[in-house]
Amino acid sequence: MKITATRDFLLSTFWILALCEEIVGLTTSPINSTPVSTDEFEESRHHERPSTGIEALRFKRQALKKNETNTWKDGIVEYFFDSVLEEKTRKGFLKAAAAWEKDTCVKFQETKETPPEGKDVLFVTVDENDRKVCESHVGKLGGKQPLFLGEGCESFGHAAHEIGHALGLFHTQNRHDRDEYIKVIEKNIEEVYKPQYVLKNTDENDNYGLPYDYGSIMHYGSPLKEPVMVPKQQNYEQTIGSPMISLIDLQIVNKLYNCDENCKDITTNCENGGFPHPQNCSKCICPGGYDGDLCNEMVGGIEIKTNKDQRLTGHRFCKVDGNGIALRSHHHIVPVILYSKNMFPGVIVELHYKYDDSVKVAPVQPETFPCEDIEESCKLLEKINFCNNEKFSDRLKLRICPVMCKLCEPGTNFTLPKLPSA
Numbered sequence: 001m002k003i004t005a006t007r008d009f010l011l012s013t014f015w016i017l018a019l020c021e022e023i024v025g026l027t028t029s030p031i032n033s034t035p036v037s038t039d040e041f042e043e044s045r046h047h048e049r050p051s052t053g054i055e056a057l058r059f060k061r062q063a064l065k066k067n068e069t070n071t072w073k074d075g076i077v078e079y080f081f082d083s084v085l086e087e088k089t090r091k092g093f094l095k096a097a098a099a100w101e102k103d104t105c106v107k108f109q110e111t112k113e114t115p116p117e118g119k120d121v122l123f124v125t126v127d128e129n130d131r132k133v134c135e136s137h138v139g140k141l142g143g144k145q146p147l148f149l150g151e152g153c154e155s156f157g158h159a160a161h162e163i164g165h166a167l168g169l170f171h172t173q174n175r176h177d178r179d180e181y182i183k184v185i186e187k188n189i190e191e192v193y194k195p196q197y198v199l200k201n202t203d204e205n206d207n208y209g210l211p212y213d214y215g216s217i218m219h220y221g222s223p224l225k226e227p228v229m230v231p232k233q234q235n236y237e238q239t240i241g242s243p244m245i246s247l248i249d250l251q252i253v254n255k256l257y258n259c260d261e262n263c264k265d266i267t268t269n270c271e272n273g274g275f276p277h278p279q280n281c282s283k284c285i286c287p288g289g290y291d292g293d294l295c296n297e298m299v300g301g302i303e304i305k306t307n308k309d310q311r312l313t314g315h316r317f318c319k320v321d322g323n324g325i326a327l328r329s330h331h332h333i334v335p336v337i338l339y340s341k342n343m344f345p346g347v348i349v350e351l352h353y354k355y356d357d358s359v360k361v362a363p364v365q366p367e368t369f370p371c372e373d374i375e376e377s378c379k380l381l382e383k384i385n386f387c388n389n390e391k392f393s394d395r396l397k398l399r400i401c402p403v404m405c406k407l408c409e410p411g412t413n414f415t416l417p418k419l420p421s422a
Contacts, residue, residue, distance in 0.1 A: 070139035071168055073120070075106045075257040079147075080115055082125035089154040093124055096159035103250050103285050105259035105278040106167065118143055122166055126150050134158050136165035157217065157243025164218050164249065168256050172212070172219035173197055173229060176205045181212045182240075183230045196220065197228075208255040213248035214239040247273070247287045254278060271296045368415050371408035373401045 079097070081090055097108040115121040120142055127133045127148045134153035137145055147166055149159060173182060176199055184197055213219070214236040221241015222229040231237055254260060254275070263281035270276060270284035274295030277283045286295035378386075378401040387397060387405035395417055397405045408414045 069142070071257060072106070072140050075104075075259070077106060077108050077122055077166070078111050078115070078120070079108060079122040079124055080111050080144075082123065084126055085124060085149070086154070089126075089149050089159075090124075092154035092156060092159045093149060093163070095156050096163050099156070099160060099245055100163055100167065100253065103277065104253045104257065105262060106253060106257055115144065121145065122147050124149060134162055136162040138165050138170050139168040140166075155243070160243075160245055161217050164245075164253075167253055169218050169249070169252060170200070170205075171196060172216045174200050174205070175207060175212060176200050176202050177207070177212060181214070181232055183232060185228060185230065188226045188228045208252055210248050210251055210255075213246050215242045215244075215246045216249050217242055217245050218249065247285070250285060251275060268294070270294055368413050369399065371402050371410050371412045371414055373403045377401070378404045 077097075079093075081093075100106055101108055111121065120140060121144055123144050123146050125146055125148060127135070127146075127150060130150065132150045132152060133148050134150060135146075135148040137147075145166070147162055149162065153159070153162070172178075173184070174197070178184075178199055186194070186197075189197060214231055214233075219240050219242065220229065222237075224237070227237075229240065231240060259278035260276070262278040263276040266276065266281040268276040268281055268284060270286075272287060272290045272295045274284035274286040274290065277285050283293045284295045286292075291297045381401060382404060386392060386401060394407065398407045398414065399416060402408045402414065403410050
């Protein structure tokens with residue numbers, strides 16, 4: 001994928017116009033897994049069995065309040081694969097377990113032999129009564145504890161969500177402060193799924209002082225037609241239902257299992273909302289868009305992080321036509337990090353920005369580029385008559401396909417014209 005950007009994003013307000021088949025953001029993930037579309041992921045979420053009666057108490061109504069009985073001893077989760085489990089499902093579980101393990105102090109250990117009666121073990125299996133269900137108890141139940149990964153539940157997102165439950169995470173939309181961030185439209189919820197949207201109270205729910213994250217892997221998505229939930233910040237409509245583990249998810253698990261105790265005697269000045277890595281306290285676990293030992297370096301793009309709190313998942317959206325969307329940044333450095341959820345190879349992003357008049361910035365020297373096409377993108381763009389399409393600026397055409405659009409002579413250099421003022 002080729003992304004065209006104007007410069008380092010030292011912005012205050014900016015506009016984005018994106019040409020895309022479908023673009024969504026990608027949250028922080030310890031393992032670079034294959035992207036899963038939000039629609040596909042939300043459909044699979046509904047494979048989680050609706051909870052009623054006694055089952056509701058066992059499966060989806062357990063609290064995140066930490067105690068010795070509902071967390072795994074010493075953060076070690078032993079697991080055992082049912083012989084009926086398909087190889088692709090085993091691989092999905094292992095990839096998801098490795099992701100949780102990589103940036104926490106939790107460890108997953110496979111046991112090959114059938115565990116003895118009474119031993120605390122996660123039994124990864126398929127529910128014979130409903131072979132399409134994805135389900136887990138919240139926290140440690142004790143004894144042989146089933147984690148159901150049925151048909152369609154073998155992807156990273158499905159497995160990581162259910163492992164999150166097994167570690168002690170409930171659905172984000174059950175947080176006691178949910179109504180401050182999400183409007184739930186009860187008339188659109190099927191009766192059997194209503195328990196999945198019941199608010200916890202403060203006696204049940206400990207959020208460890210962490211903010212509500214629309215991009216949590218534990219947050220249900222919502223269809224755009226007849227939505228079940230609507231974020232009160234509308235730009236997050238396509239952020240909920242993420243198939244990736246977020247930074248806040250990692251922080252909650254690290255607090256739940258006292259991982260920060262590993263670094264209590266070491267001072268690590270993590271920047272931009274990062275926190276010390278419990279396995280190597282001299283380095284930090286960083287929000288999406290930041291890198292380096294102290295999260296003080298920039299990386300290529302996943303999402304648009306305009307929040308004051310850089311830990312939070314940023315805005316995600318797909319914009320095909322029109323004049324784009326205006327976002328105001330609360331942070332001097334705005335990472336813009338994108339990927340095509342359908343693996344579309346020719347995504348183009350054009351940024352228009354203006355500075356806050358109160359901020360004094362050194363003048364930017366014009367950049368010089370060789371007159372050559374970005375071949376992979378130009379082959380694709382030629383099919384949509386890119387060079388003659390007035391929706392795309394001459395500046396963008398010059399930067400991506402100057403030869404194809406006959407805007408310069410091959411073998412020469414050119415300087416990009418200034419962006420028009422917003």
